[in-house]
Amino acid sequence: MTIYSHSRLSTFEQCPLRFKYKYIDKIIPEIEKSIEAHLGNIVHDTLEWVYNSVKNEKKTPTLDEIITYYSIKWQDEFSEEILIVKKQLSEKDYFNKGVEFLINYYTKHQPFQDGTIECEKKILIKLNETGEYKLQGFIDRLVHNLKTGEYEVHDYKTASYLPTKEKIDKDRQLALYSIAIKELFGQDKEVILIWHYLAHNTKIISKRTNEQLTQLKKDTVELIKKIELTTEFPANKSILCNWCEYKNICPMFNKQEIPKENFTEIKKEPINTKEKKLDIWD
Numbered sequence: 001m002t003i004y005s006h007s008r009l010s011t012f013e014q015c016p017l018r019f020k021y022k023y024i025d026k027i028i029p030e031i032e033k034s035i036e037a038h039l040g041n042i043v044h045d046t047l048e049w050v051y052n053s054v055k056n057e058k059k060t061p062t063l064d065e066i067i068t069y070y071s072i073k074w075q076d077e078f079s080e081e082i083l084i085v086k087k088q089l090s091e092k093d094y095f096n097k098g099v100e101f102l103i104n105y106y107t108k109h110q111p112f113q114d115g116t117i118e119c120e121k122k123i124l125i126k127l128n129e130t131g132e133y134k135l136q137g138f139i140d141r142l143v144h145n146l147k148t149g150e151y152e153v154h155d156y157k158t159a160s161y162l163p164t165k166e167k168i169d170k171d172r173q174l175a176l177y178s179i180a181i182k183e184l185f186g187q188d189k190e191v192i193l194i195w196h197y198l199a200h201n202t203k204i205i206s207k208r209t210n211e212q213l214t215q216l217k218k219d220t221v222e223l224i225k226k227i228e229l230t231t232e233f234p235a236n237k238s239i240l241c242n243w244c245e246y247k248n249i250c251p252m253f254n255k256q257e258i259p260k261e262n263f264t265e266i267k268k269e270p271i272n273t274k275e276k277k278l279d280i281w282d
């Protein structure tokens, strides 16, 4: 039995060939990661440290301490191999973006005492009764709001894209996570889904009904069945290829003859590039 993750599913939807390289052939890419992924990781790590300090050490870090932690982490984990696609921006520009995100977040949310239960909480979602289909994930931060009694699933986004509320109301990832929270704490519990769009210093809130979650489980099982029955993995060329860790071996970008079955048409409808980037950086 394969335990799926949201990123595994979205990689298949974005480009079946990339899915094959990553999850079937398990090719270790030459490109370590993108600078956007580095920024996202370090900001996530910093906010995890902040909330854990409050929860475990009963101490709210100062803004100076937060920026110091972020700076050290950035340096420790930075390498010259990290891919910068947008050549007009430098490492320093990305570093400064993170500083700005953290200053804004600190101003809005300190002293960070909101009932946080756990950061980076690992969850396992049973998608069907027999347990044949399971999905694993990590919640950036889980909160039990003692004022409202609700559980809150918090997710940080560092990309510049800001989706519409309609789009967020259809988002799959956090909705799947809310299934796990209801399994843990009770089906009658209210679960609120909160996305922090740090580049916009704003948050978007959504929730799902139990009926919507039941349908989501069915749809996700269907997608997994489709993946498991797939034998052809065509390339799906798009703007996202610029961030693909397999671009250097992909037939779409190499001179060798590309087998016909490895092609799909580039989508005719306009691609919302920023929205797609969000998927690849998750």
Ligand code: SF4
Residues within 6 Å of the ligand: 015, 017, 018, 235, 236, 237, 238, 240, 241, 244, 245, 246, 247, 250, 251, 252, 253
């Ligand atoms: S470069 Fe593009 S088409 Fe090729 S595997 Fe990556 S995402 Fe797919």
